[in-house]
Amino acid sequence: MKLRSWFLLPTWVWMAALFTAPFAIVLGYSFLTRGILGGIEAPWTIESYQRLFDPLYLTVLLRSFAMALTSTALCLVFAFPAALFISRAVRYKNLYLQLVMLPFWTSFLVRTYAWIFLLRDTGLINTALQATGLIHSPLPLLYNNGAVLLGLVYGYLPFMVLPIYATLERLDPALVEAAADLGARPITTVFHVIVPLSKPGIVAGSILVFIPCLGAYLTPDLLGGGRTVLVGNLVQNQFTSARDWPFGSAVSILLMALVTVLLWALLRCESEPLA
């Protein structure tokens, strides 16, 4: 065997045993029946998939979609001007970029927890507002959809900044100058020249944000306080307290299918999206 084959072998083995095999088992389980004690039993059935259309679960799916779409849109709105700022910076460009990435590579759990610290009834924001006398009883900032949305936007913002920044860097400055020479005001140039030309970055960033938001589990769990059930929480719940592995598996397969399509779309618009 050639050296290259030996070098790829450990990854092939690891991926087959700990990525493909688990996926195959979950796929198999999704077509089986839940046992009386919560195990997996025959017969084979597509009941778990039919249950996905139960209004109860359909609501969860739609809510997750709406949540992921909203966070993606908000990330885009917040990230675009930031990416534009970084790409136009004369000095400290790398510092600005690293400042975007730094919180991202530190602990996700800690960053989510930081919002509990800020938003809860006795948290910093409520305490400060009460101290100034603006409010008399704490505002219900935590454990609702808004808190989850905030957590998602905060968590995945860098995923949007980086690809947009990358396309803005490649943008030909002459085009922006041409627009200015032809009398376009700066804001017009942004919306009619810069935004359309940075579409590949916008698409890549949107997919990169949408994917983790769609399957988010930790953020809705901690900041939604169990009230905001998204599809990730549904999966976790089926595998733990509800002990309905076939249904949990069917939901997982659905999520995987969606993510695979999105990844395919991402690789089509950028062949090395994460490099």
Place this chain on the structure above:
Amino acid sequence: MKRWLAAYAVAFYAFLHLPLLTLAVFSFNSSRFTVWEHFSLEWYRAIFRDPQIVEGTWNSIIIAVWATALSTVIGTLCAYGLWKRGSRTLTGALYLSLVTPEIVTGVSLLALFQWTFRWFHWQLGLYTVILAHVAFSISFVVIVVSARLRTVSPALEEAAMDLGANEWQAFFYVTLPALLPGILAAALLALTVSFDDYVITSMVAGVDSETLPMVIYAMARRGASPVINAISALITLVFGVLILISERVRAT
């Protein structure tokens, strides 16, 4: 326009960094409430007195070190192999494993482990967590090392082989040394993602293998506490420094 952008950037960076900064500041607050009393290291002392936190930290370190060592070796070899000749299937699988929602990875690994336990009298434990962490760290390592490989010219190996080196020697003495900064950066990244992971870990950890993120999570579920503020500040500091080192190394 320029002024607007700069003003926006200030707000943007404040949004990104203020939550963690205020958290760190209040970890030095003597009061357990979010009202500043006076400076104190009480909560940092409390970390080391809590046996759960200490044990969780040890478990996390053991897991992270093993997962980092294994995934760095496996991922580096893989990146090199793919650099020689690409494999769409393997690259696709690595990307897919990277974007798979963590909770789905977690439950499917749990399903796999439970399924194997039908034949073997094993139990979930530290080793299942390590296996899982290696699985999701490999793709990070491959991406970072591949980026480094793109700066390496294949002509160097060809020259070495023209001069009589075999394939193995060309790899070991020519390309590998050029990759070292990338490999180190990849290892630091793997260490970070392994140490931080909660979702997958919580699904595949045994009763004796509670990690630090699991302890923090359990505490955070009960609400905020100054002790978590202190651990959070420590984690952010340690990993912030590690990531900065990794970025420095990668840039060389």
